[in-house]
Amino acid sequence: MPKFYVYITDRLHEDQNFGLSHERVFTEIYDAESKADVKELVLKDFDYMPKVREKMTSKVPAGERFITSIHELNDYWYDIWLTPHKCRECLNAYTKIEKAKFRMGGSPEFCSSECQKQYNIRFEATTVDSYNTATVYMIIHKPSGKKYIGVTTRWLMQRWWEHIKAQSGSPFHQLIQASSITDFTFEVLEVFKPSEHDPYEREAIYIKQYDAVELGLNSVGGHNKEVAN
Ligand SMILES: [Zn+2]
Numbered sequence: 001m002p003k004f005y006v007y008i009t010d011r012l013h014e015d016q017n018f019g020l021s022h023e024r025v026f027t028e029i030y031d032a033e034s035k036a037d038v039k040e041l042v043l044k045d046f047d048y049m050p051k052v053r054e055k056m057t058s059k060v061p062a063g064e065r066f067i068t069s070i071h072e073l074n075d076y077w078y079d080i081w082l083t084p085h086k087c088r089e090c091l092n093a094y095t096k097i098e099k100a101k102f103r104m105g106g107s108p109e110f111c112s113s114e115c116q117k118q119y120n121i122r123f124e125a126t127t128v129d130s131y132n133t134a135t136v137y138m139i140i141h142k143p144s145g146k147k148y149i150g151v152t153t154r155w156l157m158q159r160w161w162e163h164i165k166a167q168s169g170s171p172f173h174q175l176i177q178a179s180s181i182t183d184f185t186f187e188v189l190e191v192f193k194p195s196e197h198d199p200y201e202r203e204a205i206y207i208k209q210y211d212a213v214e215l216g217l218n219s220v221g222g223h224n225k226e227v228a229n
Contacts, residue, residue: 002033002072002073004032004035004038005028005070005071005081006030008026010023029073029078049068052070081096083095085109088110088115092111096108134153135151136149138212142183149216150163175217
């Protein structure tokens with residue numbers, strides 16, 4: 001059975017200067033024997049069968065608010081509209097027709113403009129932190145007041161996440177495993193360019209300043225060193 005791609009545009013929001021910027025209000029793909037059958041299906045789904053623009057090049061009928069376009073699809077275009085893609089941000093599957101139907105927006109790699117926005121924010125943060133920034137941070141276990149100091153040249157939130165998930169067996173990671181996330185604060189002590197200061201030197205200075213080995217949760221010389229808990 002032939003397949004038809006249908007969309008209806010609303011000219012109410014038509015731009016005075018750029019007369020063709022219509023807003024799409026309905027998009028669907030139908031299996032139907034003829035254009036006449038397609039019109040029946042649109043009437044059922046849209047409750048109204050607006051005037052059909054017969055060709056892309058034909059003049060838009062004057063005085064009509066809604067205009068319908070109906071295109072018969074060959075297999076090539078049918079596949080383009082119906083092939084599932086994986087969103088680069090949320091990893092969910094989506095098809096082009098779903099995106100069009102629900103007006104999700106965003107470039108072809110994303111299921112929605114929202115996912116594209118999230119991806120760009122994350123990518124930017126990763127890029128900046130990965131290449132230009134070293135961050136010394138301090139994690140405090142609030143019930144005991146004990147401190148852990150670390151440094152990273154990567155994305156800061158990723159490092160925090162790694163600590164939460166870590167199974168190293170170190171006293172610090174054991175304490176995280178045994179606690180609730182609300183027992184901890186995470187703060188940034190210093191941000192600098194790794195080309196200007198040695199990150200491990202800066203970290204060592206803060207560990208000493210806060211006495212984070214004797215009174216806190218840092219281990220020196222590997223994970224086996226006993227640290228009072
Ligand atoms: Zn997505």
